[in-house]
Amino acid sequence: MRSNVLRHNLLTALLLGPATAWLVVFLVLPFVAIAVFSVGQRAPEGGYQAAFTLAQYVNLPARATAFWNTMVLAPAGALASLLVAYPVAYYLALRAPERWRLILLALVVIPFWTSLLMRTYAWMYILGGSGIPALLAYGGFEDVRLINTPGAVLLGIVYGYLPLMILPIYVSLERLDRRLLEASADLGATPVSTFLGVTLRLSLPGVMTGFSLVMILLLGEYLIPTLLGGGKVFFIGNALVDLFLQSRNWPFGSAIAITLVLVSVVVLLAANRISTRLSGARRVDLI
């Protein structure tokens, strides 16, 4: 009997071993490393010098513009995505004909798994000098500037993250008990109050999941502001690339990265709190 238990435990350890090693070496240790770096100092020639100081954190306002842009455009982008995504998710979950549903859902998922670089590039091409502005010039509107503006970045954000917003909302709407909608109508509620009191309320966990996922990914976004903002719209992601790959101030960069992770955790916890308060927790399927 004991050898059986031993064999069971050994097999479990063998199955979990590689994943554990991977998670420890490439997730936990790197996180510890940037945490240690963030309380260190910049070595004179760049890189890291051991120390214990909060100077890097005190210095965070030096990158206030990047924080400001991110903190304004990330929630704005997530909100804009939400406004576009909700009707689509609603239609897919409650209105679409049965045989179309899976195909339409697949059409939402496909862009999510398609290269963000290439999809952002598509907009660079469309908004750039020889795209829409050139077409407008034919129509007599000269010098219309579309690319390298905050508007272009916002458009790129909605385009890039729309699928990620639609999916969790779809999941929560699809699981909604249809009898509740009938009950609400039978009890004399207008369609609007049924929507507000039942549908919207019960889909809020999906809304919160989508909103927080998009927010968190946007906090670290680099490609969209770089390609569509043209160096004029600077995000935290741009600051991190600059500090790690160009000016080589690793301790300061680490402090920014740690701050980013902390903000993400706060966003996740807040979203979780709101959705569990409103109804039971839901998990997301990304496929």
Add this chain to the structure above:
Amino acid sequence: MRAFVVAVFAFLYLPIALVVLFSFNAGRHASELTGFSVQWYGKALSNPFLVEALKNSLFIATTSALLAALCGTAAALGLARVGARTRAIFDALLGAAIVVPGVVIGISTLVALVQLFGIVNPFLASLWPNDQPPRLALGYGSIIAAHGLFSMALVAMIVGTRLGSLDRNLVEASSDLYATPLTTFRSIVLPQIMPAVIAGFLLAFTFSFDDFIVAFFVAGAQTTLPIYVFASIRRGVTPEINAIATIVLVASVLLVVLAQWQLRQRKPSN
């Protein structure tokens, strides 16, 4: 509402369609279609740097997806055998590997590996006093490992979900009929989770093949296709990029469709 949904789908697909269309444009400019031509594909594929980057990306994506599929599946199977507390810790770590933004994964891996190499390389040098000592550096290995982290977590989640919906009765029936645990695994469990494993592999491949930001930090002297494309875009938009983008988009779409199709295979009817 229907019109709005149609408009959103057009919004999602028109930009991609335009890039594909203009990759076959004979002319140089985005503002005018001057005729059909595949010259930009020829130009792209005769560019040695580009072909090199493409090969690197294919190698990295294949290796990291294979490793991720193996380790992720093993982890999902292992997690079905442990207590609730261990499971919760693992789930949190796997969730973190998926949710933490790529830019943070990239820089933290860079920082950790550079420190690690700083310790290991002098040690290796002391072991090989005469010849060229082996030197650890950023490159294929670090990109594969960093991509594999996300992918492994993804596979573990997809396969874990599938394991959760596995029909327990079949497993019990199998062992009641005196099948060994190995036979039960091979003939009951494995066929049921295989579509999830394949889907996980395909998505892992797609992720690695498309990723820019993680590789950007940990690639060292290597170039992947997205890194190459990013660098060329910044130098200026050229029609060759449309051709490459089309190839990458078509490849990703095929892989994702295949993955979705696998996941819908033999799915329990409820």
